[in-house]
Amino acid sequence: MKIGIMSFAHHHAEAYIANLRAISGVELCGVADEDPARGQRFAQAYNAPFFHTYEALLASKPDGVIICTENSKHLPLVEMAAASKINVLCEKPIATTLADAKAVVDVCARAGVLLMTAFPMRFSAPLMEVKARLDSGELGQVYCFNGTNQGELPTKHRAWFVDPTLAGGGAIMDHTVHLVDIMRWYLGSEAVEVYAQTNKIFHANEVNVETGGLEMITFQNGVFATIDTSWCRPQYWPTWGGLTFEMVTERGAVIVDGFKQNITIYSHANQRPIWQYWGSDMNQAMISEFVSAIRDGREPSVTGVDGLRAVEVALAAYDSARVGQPVKI
Amino acid sequence: MKVGIVGAGFMGTTHAAGWAETEAELIGIVAETADEAKPLANQYNARVYPDLASMLPDVDVVDICTPTHQHHEMTLQAAAAGKHVICEKPLGRTTAQAREMIEACRKAGVKLLVAHVVRFFTEYALAKSSVMRGEVGKPGVIRLNRGSFRPKKPAGNWFLDESKSGGILMDLMIHDFDYARWIAGDVESVFAKKITTANPNAPVDYGLAILKHRSGAISHITGSWAYPPPTFRTHLEIAGDSGLIEFDSADTSPILNLVAKTNSESPDVGLPSSPVSESPYTTQIKEFYSVLLGEKESRITAEDGMAAVQISEAAIQSAATGKAVLLEVLS
Structure with missing residues (x-):
């Protein structure tokens, strides 16, 4: 299973790299960042494949992505992932406005992709x-x-x-x-x-x-x-x-x-x-649940609606x- | 100085022990019945009086340790006789009562000292002096917890009768309402909830209150009558713009008792129990004695006592209405 990381704006992204690598059968397939210099820096530090754009990362067809951008910028990345039919684990809070939070949930529901909120x-x-x-x-x-x-x-x-x-x-x-x-x-x-x-x-x-x-x-x-x-x-x-x-x-x-x-x-x-x-390590258990939910094709134990509420x-x-x-x- | 105590329950007994450490003479005890007053009177060689009126001519100071709803009338009675008054907290059951008590004592030219003993607990007094020394800067968020079991006093259990005691939001939480105000100043608004509002038959009670102070600080006050006896815990946090004070009674308890219990008796009300050389109740009585002699200023005024009643009353109103209650500026 391939999981990518979108953005290092949130420092939790670094912990998630180690969490992903600790799960057998899971590959950290790549990272991307709206700030390419930052993305490249972390890719190098963690020896992870670097993509110059989010589009390129998504085009590599990961099974899921973890979205770690700033709170107000979750929605556009969730939309991109959902449009590519890629499952999403989104940092908390999932948005900074009610409209955005609802849209995060709706866009994933419509695309039929899993949406999990990062509530460790x-x-x-x-x-x-x-x-x-x-x-x-x-x-x-x-x-x-x-x-x-x-x-x-x-x-x-x-x-x-x-x-x-x-x-x-x-x-x-x-x-x-x-x-x-x-x-x-x-x-x-x-x-x-x-x-x-x-x-x-x-x-x-x-x-x-x-x-x-x-x-x-x-x-x-x-x-x-x-x-x-x-x-x-x-x-x-x-x-x-x-x-x-x-x-x-x-x-x-x-x-x-x-x-x-x-x-x-x-x-x-x-x-x-x-x-x-x-x-x-509760982050480890959370990332494992995201991976398991994708594997089993079921809803994760913490959903996007939980993030919205x-x-x-x-x-x-x-x-x-x-x-x-x-x-x- | 001749002192008479009204009320021979836990508080009356505790105050009597305090008076014994002063030069004052404890000469009389009044309780609901002479039988209740007798043991305490015997212990201190004091006389049992049938009621406050008959004791008044013989004393200089009346120390009121009766249930809250009786404070008002007894204070007015003592003031009318020209006697100084020491009154257990809460000063009155309502702000209006407290105001009348203050007014009556002022007119009579007697002192009115309200026994908010938390101000005399060493750890709380130390935290206050640390704040005064500026060690944590301007207080921003204050957290005060006080938790025990439900008072199990017999005789109708006035503690649990809200019309008499004010319930948990007044009887227990007034300690920390007063302390929060001592630390961060006057309170502008109160929002509070307690278990027994919606669950009148709950076997436990627990109150939560959020205070906004006029200084901009906010306080979180917790009162618990939900723990198994003989639990008593308090917790204090004063976060300022340049530091933080923390205290927890459990973490600072100098004795951890892992000895098998010989009996399972617990006291009627939960009590703090960190051994110190002088009980804070005694420190309080000694200070009040000095104040009555004109030797020093009290660390708490009757107006402070009234302000604490006002916060408690607002908390009760908030819990009943579900709204935040704005406090009038007390004049």
Whole structure:
């Protein structure tokens, strides 16, 4: 099976290369980038075949492509892939507007290609364990969640993460979608309302997007949930940030930290503690699912619609932050 | 200085232990029944009074440790008799009550000190002083969690009667509403939800609130009565524009008890338990004693107590209406 990578705008593309190469029978057939110099640089660094244009990559007939361009530029690449009947794994958030997010889903449905959203938390071993306990009934009825997806200012990876047009916003756009997806997955219920407050106190003079964000989401089944999306972690915190949630049920609560499986390293070189993750590689499991879904000709366990639903909540959060009241989704 | 305590439950008992560490004389105890007051009175050589009115002529200070809905009337009664008042949190069940209490004490020329003990917990006081020293810059996002099990007090369980206690959004979360306001200033709006709004018969309760401060900071406040006894945990995060303060009671607990339990008894209400040389409740009473002697300023004013009630009231209103509630500027 041949998989290609479209764009290195998102730094996850680099991890996906290693993930693809770890799967037997899968070939990283090529990479392309709208910035050819960048594409060539990464192709060389990872010893991957380089195509000068996306058209050329698609013409080589890969079975699937992973789209890692900036958030606002997903749609045109998805359209190109779908037109060539090539399956798509799209970085999150799948788009920065509702129209684009719907179009991403529609164009793949019409072309009959698989569309998967890159929500790696679905493949986190601790989160899957809690999902299994929930489904077994041992936790009883879920009442609410208290979630955090906090991080450092992501500019150390790529500057565009704080560009309002390319990223579609700041902390809210960056960090709403993972937890919304987890909650939808756990609950089997859709978000119907969101309230949000944002501010720009961290990095106030460096960026033009919100860096602090708190949301309260209500689901169809009555479950309510908060998400802290803030870019509040200083650069000298032991890691980039994290994802946690407390799930409160009639039996009590389960507190989950998706990135707690670390060793702590104190080294002269760093002059501060560093957490190095030893938990299972959820990206690897996610890429394997994309490959398996293509092989089996079935829908992946995380779909484009999942990506669309999460974007809807993030966009509604911006509406709420503007009016200061909850808004319906 | 002669002190009388009203209420001989957990709080009355704790305050009595604090008074014992001062030069003040604890001379009287009032409880709902004389039998309830007797053990505490005996312990401190104090007298049992049948009611507040009969104790008032004998004391300089009334320390009110009764259920929330009784604070207002007892404070007015004490102020009318010209006695200083120490009042457990929440200052009143409503902002209007709190305002009347402040007004009455001002007119009577007596002090009104509200016992928001979290401000006296060493870790919380330390975090506050770190913020004041500018170590994390301007606060941007504050997270405060407080979690325990459902209070299992008998006698009608006033804790669970929202008309009396204000429920979880007031009784438990007012601690952190006050603390958030201490850190980031006055609050402009509140949005809150709790389990028992839509599930009145749920065996647990849990409240979530988002505050917007006039300073631009935003706060996330959590209160839990959902954990199995004897759990009590608190968590604090103050993220500023130049740093971050984190505290978690579980991570800083100096003793990990892996000894087999000899009994499964747990207290009526969840309590913090990081051993320190002086209980924060005692630190609080000692400070109030100094304030009453005119030796120092209180770290919390009655107006702070009223503002905390106002935030809690807004949270209750928000949970009931599903809307964010804008707070009036308190004069």
